Amino acid sequence: MAGGTVELSDAREALSAAARRSADLIASIPDHDVRLDRSEWTVADVAAHLAIALRGFTDAVESQESQWLPLIPDTTRYPDRLGGLNRATISAEPRRTPHDAGQAITDAAAAFLEATSASKPTGTIPTPWYGDGVTHTTLSATCLLVGEQLLHGYDVARAVRHAWPITAGDAMIVFEGIRAMMPLAVNAEEAGDLAATYELHLGRQSSFVVRVADGGATVNPPGRPRIDCHIAGTPKALVLVGYGRISQWRAIGTGRLIAWGRKPLLGFRFVNLFFNP
Secondary structure (H helix, E strand, C coil), rough: CCCHHHCCHHHHHHHHHHHHHHHHHHHHHHHCCCEEECCCCCCHHHHHHHHHHHHHHHHHHHCHHHHHHHHHHCCCCCCHHHHHHHHHHHHHHCCCHHHHHHHHHHHHHHHHHCCCCCCCCCEEEHHHHHHCEEEEEHHHHHHHHHHHHHHHHHHHHHCCCCCCCHHHHHHHHHHHHHHHHHCCCCCCHCCCCCCCCEEEEECCCCCEEEECCCCCEEEEECCCCCCHHHEEEEEHHHHHCCCCCCCEEEHCCCCCCCEEECCCCCHHHHHHHHHCC
């Protein structure tokens, strides 16, 4: 995985497994009105969202993404656009029994995997919910969907006090999706006055360079740029911090996240430069 390379076959296998895990967890919870920690969502909302996300990407693969356009708010601000779409789709989704909610997730995952079965990793998928004209590759879209299943599954598991392991391999796949989202999810208010080059190290397996300047960000493979700040951590810790599930201070305090370089204090700013996925 040098340079952040993830094989599409591995991502597809991870998505199938993650969807089964989240579906089994949701099907096992008799009360879908349980509210998630620090969230307005219930288990029922998460179940709906997981199925909806899979269906949205499948429709896009099949050139039917236009039916989602009326539900996307007329704004270019990333969190408002995605938040508005989530509210609109979740409120319109029928509530199902726990068993049927779990089945809806596995069915939707199977449909996406079937729709992309002949796709190349670099194939293009339109994703207008992230911005006008925005596209993802088949690989990055699959990795994003793995992240949806694992991170929202993590949320549900915490709410019902259930174990939810995330392996280093799965976290590497999720981070491939995060890499693709970074240029789209920049918090311009936080990044506007910053010009800095970071290198992120995911355990010992992968690294990539993030250049922040002029309120935007670019992501590149490791090379020979002048690095201001190196950030390293376990893949799982970096995913949980990146998705806002744990604080960077908790990860630092437990030895799972460190920073060094010419300007190591810039490491404290990094997580706030991007909106949570």
